[in-house]
Amino acid sequence: MSxxxxxxxxxxxxxxxxFNVSxxxxxxxxxxxxxxxGTRILIAxxxxxxxxxxxKSLRKVTRKNIIGLLIAAFVGVVGxxxxxxxxxxxxxxxxxxLILGLIPLCTAILAMIFLNERLTxxxxxxxxxxxxxxxxxVMNENGRLNDLSIGDLFVLGGVITQAISFILIKKLAANIESRQMTGMMLVFGSLMLLIISFFTESPETITTTEIPSYVWWILIASAVIATGLGHMVYNYAIHQLGASTTAIFINLSPFFSVVGSVLFLGEQIHAKHIVGFTFIISGVILGTGAIKLRYLNKGRMPQVKKAIGK
Known part of the structure; x- marks a missing residue:
């Protein structure tokens, strides 16, 4: 593939x-x-x-790696x-x-802590x-945090758990093919979510609610296209282009999250969202080293090409 x-x-x-956020x-x-x-991710x-x-790309996985996959699935899928x-x-x-746009930066911070990468x-x-x-x-109209939504905190928790899982995945990737690792993590994590659902959620909340047919199509499309095939494409891109180049594209996702929220949910965009988005994207680019990568590509292209084998 070119x-x-x-x-x-x-x-x-x-x-x-x-759009999958919507x-x-x-x-x-x-x-x-x-x-x-649990249902969505199991399908994925x-x-x-x-x-x-x-x-015919499935390979045998050792017991030690399965334990690692279970831990990564609990953090990255369930969490x-x-x-x-x-x-x-x-x-x-x-x-x-917009908050999910912090994932690359949070991953870079954890890499500094656990993988001894240097803080510049x-x-x-x-x-x-x-x-x-x-x-x-997340601030209110008065510029304060006293009305901070608990939902924002949960999403931030989702950012942190995803970043932790990426560190675990980086260690597992040396022993397991990335696409198989993705599929197994999704299945393991989805089963954990369904077990949690069995003990914490009432089935009446599903059976007594009339669910439109389009909602089922959204569930299937989100599972197969966004989560299943999406992660396969992303992992393949990492293998072909390198993690740094591929990660730059992640910066586009928050923008389309905002577009989707306007198109599909009728949410309003305020000036604080635009300014906040600008700060987050700039911070992610600086914090993950994308600026440094572009500098290297400009000034030291032969050395970089030789280093990455292209």
């Missing part, structure tokens, strides 16, 4: 991931959060594994998706989408700018 085609796929994937917001109005996410995980089975679903019950898709002045500035952006998004 780089240009892969760039286009990544662009459209960011559109889908951005999809989850719709789904939590009809389903209990743990049950909905089985889709990935069926595709890999058809491609992230449950926090996101619960958060969207009491905050807007606009706020959620540029990264420090990026972290500070991103925090300003979040403050602008």
């Amino acid at each position: 780089k240009w085609l892969l760039y286009q796929l990544l662009f459209w994937l960011m559109v889908i991931w951005g 999809a989850v917001k719709i789904l939590v109005t009809y389903f209990p959060p743990a049950f909905m996410q 995980g089985l889709s990935v594994l069926l595709i890999l089975l058809f491609m 992230h998706h449950l926090c996101l679903a619960i958060g969207l019950m009491s905050t807007t898709a606009t706020n959620a989408g 002045i540029t990264k420090s500035l990026g972290i500070f700018m991103a925090l300003i952006g979040v403050y602008l998004i």
Whole structure:
């Protein structure tokens, strides 16, 4: 696959991931959060594994790696998706989408802590700018945080758990093929979510509610296209383009989250969202080292190409 085609796929994937925030917001109005996410992610995980089975790409996984996958699934699937679903019950898709834009930066911060990556002045500035952006998004009309939505805090929890899972995945990726790892994590995590749902959520909240047919289509599309195929494409792009180049596209996802919230949910965009979005994206670019990557590509292209084997 050519780089240009892969760039286009990544662009459209960011559109889908951005719109998926609105999809989850719709789904939590009809389903209990743990049950909905468990069902949605189980469909996604089985889709990935069926595709890999058809491609004859499934490999045997050791018991040690399965334990690692269970831990990563609990943090990255259960933690992230449950926090996101619960958060969207009491905050807007606009706020959620913009806060989720912190995931690359949060991952970079954790990499500094656990993987001994160096904290530079540029990264420090990026972290500070991103925090300003979040403050602008969640503050009230008077510029204070006294009306901070619990939903915003849950979404922020989803950011942290997702970032932690990326650190775990980075360690597991040395022993397990990325697409198979994704499918297995989704299945493991979805089963955990369904178990949680069985003990914490009442089935009457599903059976007594009349669910329109389009909601089921949203559930299936979100599962198969956004979560299942989406993560396969993203992992393939990381393998072909490198993690740094691929991560830059993530910065488009919050923008399309906002667009989706306006188109599908009728939410209003305020000046604080625009300014906050600008601060977050600038902070993510600085904090994750994207500026440094562009500088290297400009001034030291031969050395970089040699280093990454292109």
